[in-house]
Amino acid sequence: MTASGLAVGVETIPDRPRRKLGRRWYLLIALAGISVLSIVRIITGADDLTSSGTVGAALTAAVPIAMAGLGGLWAERAGVVNIGLEGMMVLGAWGAGFAGYQWGPWAAVVFGLTLGALGGLLHAIATVTFGVDHIISGVAVNLLAPGAALFLSKQYFSNSPGGGQKQSPPITDAPHVSIPGLSSPLDTLEHKDWFLVSDLAGLLRGLTVDVSMLSIIAVLLLVGTLLVLWRTPFGLRLRSCGEAPVAAESLGVNVYKYKYYAVIGSGVFAGLGGAFLAISSSQFRDGQTGGRGFIGLAAMIFGNWRPGGLAAGAGLFGYTDALQLRGSGAVHALLLLLAIALLVLAVVQFMAKRPIVAGVAAVLGLAFGWWYFTSDGLPPELVGSAPYVVTLLVLGLAAQRLRMPKADGRIYRRGEGA
Amino acid sequence: MKRLTPRAVLLGIAAPVGALIFAAIVSVVILIVTGHSPAGTLEAMINSAQRPRTLVNSVNSATNYYLAAVAVAIGFRMNLFNIGVDGQYRIAALLAAGFAGATWIDGVPAPIRIVGTIMVAMLVGAAWAGLAAILKVARGVSEVISTIMLNAIATYLGQYLLLKLAVPVAGSNNIGTRPITAGGQVPGFDYPGSTSKVYGLIILAVLVGVAYWFILSRTRFGFDLRATGMSESAAVASGVNVKRMVLYSMLFSGAVAGLVGMPQLLGSSHSYSLDFPAGLGFIGIAVALLGRNHPAGMALAALLWGVLDNSANSLDVAGVPKEIVAIMQGVIVLSVVVAYELVRRYRVRVEQHHVGRALGTTRVPEEVSA
Numbered sequence: 001m002t003a004s005g006l007a008v009g010v011e012t013i014p015d016r017p018r019r020k021l022g023r024r025w026y027l028l029i030a031l032a033g034i035s036v037l038s039i040v041r042i043i044t045g046a047d048d049l050t051s052s053g054t055v056g057a058a059l060t061a062a063v064p065i066a067m068a069g070l071g072g073l074w075a076e077r078a079g080v081v082n083i084g085l086e087g088m089m090v091l092g093a094w095g096a097g098f099a100g101y102q103w104g105p106w107a108a109v110v111f112g113l114t115l116g117a118l119g120g121l122l123h124a125i126a127t128v129t130f131g132v133d134h135i136i137s138g139v140a141v142n143l144l145a146p147g148a149a150l151f152l153s154k155q156y157f158s159n160s161p162g163g164g165q166k167q168s169p170p171i172t173d174a175p176h177v178s179i180p181g182l183s184s185p186l187d188t189l190e191h192k193d194w195f196l197v198s199d200l201a202g203l204l205r206g207l208t209v210d211v212s213m214l215s216i217i218a219v220l221l222l223v224g225t226l227l228v229l230w231r232t233p234f235g236l237r238l239r240s241c242g243e244a245p246v247a248a249e250s251l252g253v254n255v256y257k258y259k260y261y262a263v264i265g266s267g268v269f270a271g272l273g274g275a276f277l278a279i280s281s282s283q284f285r286d287g288q289t290g291g292r293g294f295i296g297l298a299a300m301i302f303g304n305w306r307p308g309g310l311a312a313g314a315g316l317f318g319y320t321d322a323l324q325l326r327g328s329g330a331v332h333a334l335l336l337l338l339a340i341a342l343l344v345l346a347v348v349q350f351m352a353k354r355p356i357v358a359g360v361a362a363v364l365g366l367a368f369g370w371w372y373f374t375s376d377g378l379p380p381e382l383v384g385s386a387p388y389v390v391t392l393l394v395l396g397l398a399a400q401r402l403r404m405p406k407a408d409g410r411i412y413r414r415g416e417g418a
Numbered sequence: 419m420k421r422l423t424p425r426a427v428l429l430g431i432a433a434p435v436g437a438l439i440f441a442a443i444v445s446v447v448i449l450i451v452t453g454h455s456p457a458g459t460l461e462a463m464i465n466s467a468q469r470p471r472t473l474v475n476s477v478n479s480a481t482n483y484y485l486a487a488v489a490v491a492i493g494f495r496m497n498l499f500n501i502g503v504d505g506q507y508r509i510a511a512l513l514a515a516g517f518a519g520a521t522w523i524d525g526v527p528a529p530i531r532i533v534g535t536i537m538v539a540m541l542v543g544a545a546w547a548g549l550a551a552i553l554k555v556a557r558g559v560s561e562v563i564s565t566i567m568l569n570a571i572a573t574y575l576g577q578y579l580l581l582k583l584a585v586p587v588a589g590s591n592n593i594g595t596r597p598i599t600a601g602g603q604v605p606g607f608d609y610p611g612s613t614s615k616v617y618g619l620i621i622l623a624v625l626v627g628v629a630y631w632f633i634l635s636r637t638r639f640g641f642d643l644r645a646t647g648m649s650e651s652a653a654v655a656s657g658v659n660v661k662r663m664v665l666y667s668m669l670f671s672g673a674v675a676g677l678v679g680m681p682q683l684l685g686s687s688h689s690y691s692l693d694f695p696a697g698l699g700f701i702g703i704a705v706a707l708l709g710r711n712h713p714a715g716m717a718l719a720a721l722l723w724g725v726l727d728n729s730a731n732s733l734d735v736a737g738v739p740k741e742i743v744a745i746m747q748g749v750i751v752l753s754v755v756v757a758y759e760l761v762r763r764y765r766v767r768v769e770q771h772h773v774g775r776a777l778g779t780t781r782v783p784e785e786v787s788a
């Protein structure tokens with residue numbers, strides 16, 4: 001069994017020379033996206049779609065997902081699939097709970113990342129040294145970590161003040177900061193209900209006012225990852241282990257060493273994600289991660305194994321998460337958004353001469369649109385599934401644009417390259 | 419090709435036994451470090467395991483685990499990871515419970531009702547797995563990712579459907595589907611000294627095990643499936659339609675996954691409710707790994723898992739967090755795969771040595787130094 005699995009269905013399309021979209025294009029696409037959002041907001045009257053409260057909540061929700069995604073990115077760029085992210089997040093969250101209530105939020109961060117690194121080390125030993133299948137090792141970590149966290153909770157939290165068998169005593173939150181002078185003017189603009197302007201104001205206000213230091217650190221880590229992996233010799237070597245380990249070996253790169261760095265780093269990021277989650281919800285609870293490790297993995301795939309795309313994916317998931325908290329009107333509008341997105345995708349795929357995919361996207365888009373216009377609300381139980389449905393749709397309808405590292409998930413043994 | 423020499427047998431059991439011993443050592447170390455008595459813990463577990471009630475519950479849990487393991491193993495044998503057994507089983511159990519508990523069905527004769535319920539569960543499980551299969555075959559989406567997503571969607575869809583089908587359960591906050599009336603239930607077997615009964619559908623699990631063995635080792639389909647798992651390109655070269663194999667084996671896997679909830683639904687709970695266990699799919703993966711996808715091996719592994727889980731319940735009373743068993747299980751899974759790998763490497767070395775000696779090409783140390 002190999003994590004790379006069967007090759008069936010993966011048609012290798014020859015790389016067409018593609019025009020690279022410049023920065024200006026991305027900006028335009030983002031602006032177009034916000035305009036659509038704004039139009040949908042005006043049509044549906046769901047002001048929460050772009051309110052600063054939603055944006056702020058989305059940022060808080062996106063940070064742990066982005067951290068888990070970064071964990072996945074580091075490991076997979078070095079060729080190791082890590083579905084143990086969920087387990088490493090649990091370890092990180094427990095570590096944050098343990099240190100946080102005793103020594104404050106920064107100790108929580110340090111403990112969280114250390115325990116996450118331990119989880120990563122375990123995965124590295126199994127997959128790199130012993131050549132165990134990556135998926136199996138990941139499943140084992142996911143079995144082991146929640147058990148260990150609950151065991152330790154019962155051991156250390158049961159008799160502490162405010163703690164319990166399944167939860168830690170409260171942790172103080174990390175400090176929040178705002179850019180001075182922006183809050184009240186943006187607030188005024190936001191409530192004017194102007195097309196695009198109010199939406200941009202809401203977006204800006206959500207991103208600049210009362211932002212947790214942890215979110216800022218997360219953004220720095222995203223940028224840092226981009227720089228380290230794509231702009232340094234270290235990063236080049238690390239990525240070469242994920243693309244062509246045998247070639248890297250022949251050039252003198254110590255593949256095992258880089259894979260160890262990457263997988264332990266992956267654990268560090270996942271642990272940070274868990275720690276951020278615990279700190280921002282001011283305690284560790286059993287079952288707190290709720291599959292965010294898996295969503296992080298999905299965000300990374302959604303983002304085509306790139307930090308920027310990963311951030312967009314995490315933002316999307318955080319956004320649906322936040323809407324779910326804000327009430328049903330905004331959530332109902334989500335259906336219309338999904339319909340529009342699918343129809344746009346249908347047009348794009350049709351232009352790219354993929355009529356079948358375009359047809360499927362169009363049918364699904366019309367179905368979601370029909371659902372929107374014939375219902376007056378979305379059952380709250382279904383809202384949580386939105387990120388997963390979106391991921392499946394993206395994978396199903398755009399998967400061939402995605403390109404994972406070539407040797408991702410393959411077991412590498414030194415000196416056995418063909 | 420497979421000769422049963424003493425060494426082959428020894429190597430075969432070395433890995434699982436070694437992993438169990440290693441896991442036991444790790445658990446003992448953890449217990450000592452956290453200030454609990456390993457001997458006391460073991461005593462509490464053994465005492466509990468000897469109670470007839472624990473024994474019956476262990477066998478019942480093992481029945482569920484075994485079905486989950488077979489579902490996983492069907493995929494494993496052809497290099498297909500069905501991580502989605504969990505979601506498939508929950509959606510299937512829920513809809514089957516809705517079907518079996520419906521009011522119109524009360525007049526239907528019992529055998530038809532029971533078989534019908536089981537068929538519904540298998541169809542729903544297969545359909546849920548089929549989504550992943552279609553994505554894989556048509557669009558090349560990794561089944562690992564799609565089934566993880568489908569698991570999560572199943573959780574939310576399950577909550578939604580449960581609210582639609584639910585009636586309140588008397589005397590608790592729990593909600594469940596309308597209880598299945600006597601004609602739709604499968605009676606269990608009595609066991610002396612225990613109030614709970616052994617699931618009647620344990621027979622179903624045995625049948626599934628036999629069918630799994632027969633199909634995989636005695637039919638063309640099974641041969642193709644295993645061939646695809648060992649070498650996709652070789653299978654393609656010998657005329658296997660891999661896309662069709664992926665579709666079929668995923669559907670089979672999903673159908674068996676649909677059965678996972680049946681013993682509990684028809685045997686004891688008679689209604690699907692929020693407290694149906696989650697995570698059975700992952701236990702299935704662990705059991706299939708431990709039992710090496712072998713029908714009898716998985717049965718033993720399922721039984722071990724069942725005994726560990728059920729005797730752990732007495733630990734909290736004894737003052738030891740029962741999660742020590744979860745840690746132990748995780749360590750078992752990890753160390754068993756490592757052990758298999760080490761044994762495989764050792765075997766390859768021995769074989770190479772053997773071949774080399776037979777051909778006279780292996781240098782003996784004296785020659786090298788000479």
